[in-house]
Amino acid sequence: MAHSFRGGIHPDPHKETTAGRAIEALPAPPTVQIPMSMHIGVPAEPLVKAGEHVKMGQKIGDTDAFVSVPVHATVSGTVKSVGMALHPNGARVMSVIIENDGQDELEPLARAMEWQMMTQDEMIALIREAGIVGHGGAAFPTHAKIRSALGKVDAMIINAAECEPYITSDHRVMLEYADDVVAGIRILLRIFSRIRCIIAVENNKPDAVESLRRAIGADNRIKIDLLKTKYPQGGEKQLIRAVTGREVPPGKLPADAGCVVFNVDTVAAINRAFTQGLPDIQRVVTVSGSAITTPKNLLVRVGTPLSALVAACGGYREEPQKMVMGGPMMGVAQFSDEVPVIRGTNAFLAFSENEDRRVDDPVCIRCGRCVQVCPMRLLPTYLYLYASHDMWDECERMHVADCMECGACTFECPGSLHLTQMFRVAKAKAMELRRR
């Protein structure tokens, strides 16, 4: 029996176009643009100045804040400029632009000894130094997550659900870098001693399960759980519920439910940091969508402009009407493809048609489909009604803050309401109200 949660939707997966394609390494571009903020938390401060020579893997930004990570050069070369530049989130943020000298001269992470000999603190410090953040999209600093969970959790869940349509980067990682994934898990198992580990995979990826099983071998600390294929199965709270039957109390962390969740590609990045001394400077990105000539999975350096990814996929087949960084359900729409790949970028999608059907007069017929699919068990139909009458305190009372903006309600709505968008506003308004 595949594990699951109540609610959820079944969007058209569109994964077949890229799932069968091996990861291609994209050569580093002539210049990379590296934002100082590619994670949740305090942005890093630039450590380099224009004209300085940097090595690949060299730290170019850092801060003292706990919820933050250092940023590294992803190529070797000369710093061209340090200043504000366009970020995939639509804002201009402090970024370092490096001209690539093509040498890929590596400065590995400083390490005193093999990880088997390191203490827990040393290991967590190394994960921070490597700048590792969650690769699933939200990009929460991994060292902070580990610290918050230490001593409180008995289960480590490796999120390999990859429930968003189109995206197959994690799928390919499991097929091609299964050893990295399992080695990364073993490193984490040393940090969290006496903990069980469950790799949670949606049941539409039997080949990935097979590949992981081979890599795990006889290691009985690591188990694989099959999940029902549905969206948002990979949502942290839904995943915890599906795998352990526990629920994270409102406003609390997964650690409060005794769980810690890592994305499968994050774990592979942890292994690269410990075994190759490689900080978080590269990742696998799915490039797909109807406007892309040859959809592919690419291994790219962080800071590579999206246009370079598109060029490697044969360019645009048609003028894209919509471009999205991330999946079609939770990704961020882009108006330019000159923004860089960041650590949390799992996909770049370009559509020749805007598939988000918008109408002039969205109407609620109270069909209740949003209520049936909401994975957080909210009542979107009533929340929408309250929100559209500016009744933010009522929204607050109905727990709009629980909304994780997965978009399931909006996807399902036959009246084409902009539910998720409305709840983003309502969450902000309710927060404002609470502060007062």
Place this chain on the structure above:
Amino acid sequence: MNLDKTRHLPVVTSSPHVRSTDSVRSIMLDVLISLLPALLVGVFTFGPRALVLTVISVGSCLFFEWGFSRLVHKKNPIGDLSAAVTGVLLAFNLPVAVPLWMPVVGALFAIVIVKQLYGGIGKNIFNPALAARVFLFLAWSSAMTTWTLPRAVLPWFANVADAVTGATPMAILKEGSTSGLDLMAMLTGQTGGCIGETSALALLAGGVYLLIRRVITPRIPVAYLGTVALLSLLFPKTGSGLDWMLYELLGGGLMLGAIFMATDYTTSPSTIRGQWIFGVGCGVITIVIRYFGAYNEGVSFAILLMNAFVWMIDMAAKPRRYGLRRFARLREKFGAKHAGEREAQK
């Protein structure tokens, strides 16, 4: 091909960036399709006059929907087909011998008063077709309770002067009798009654279609029919419980009501538990009216009564908040532990 930034920029919107293909129109079209079998049986049983009434009813519903939107300068909504569904359901709730102006008055009441004055689709409290039926029933009681026998030859358009009438199954059941009732006739619709309500089989077929197309969930019909079945099984007025239960289930407007009226999106709860409660409530009221009320049939009143409680039911049946333990809301409300906090909040 590169992105040509001089020509236009791609659309930037809030996520999600994909949607399912279902629309109000596609859902209403499915409902219309699911009503076809019952319409065919109705026309076969009661003759072409049944079709004439249905066409008039649908036509006038569409007309009033269009006319009202013209009057208040709203966009013409008839493309969503919800008025057409109301029209068919209204016709289904009329005896075949009613004068032809009756569905026009019913449509006026359903569309303008019950639906549009409340704000249009999705905002009405009561089921428009049912409210109109009850209005006609109270205003023109004798016409609305003149039940012609199946296969009686009626004029297509002229008023029916001397219909050959007969007792409907509901009238017989009201007397606490089952004599003369034929289960087969009730399944296939060969009994007296409204145009669209007589054939349980055709209505069930439509219900199955709606279930397959995921337009409705089984919750409300199962709760409604289940409650009626259970109560009539336990308290038969005569004979064995099982026989009595089948007559109660197949008689009157129960199937039409449970499958097509109580499941109306706008006027039924949207929470899962709420839908169960709603169905059970409809079932109980139906049986109470059938057993003790002044009328033979209680389906319309039962559903309309429950319509009024939808908001309350939904609020009471809210799903358990993610991350809270079972009965957490009850504890929060009534538990001693939180009493102090509540006071402090006040």
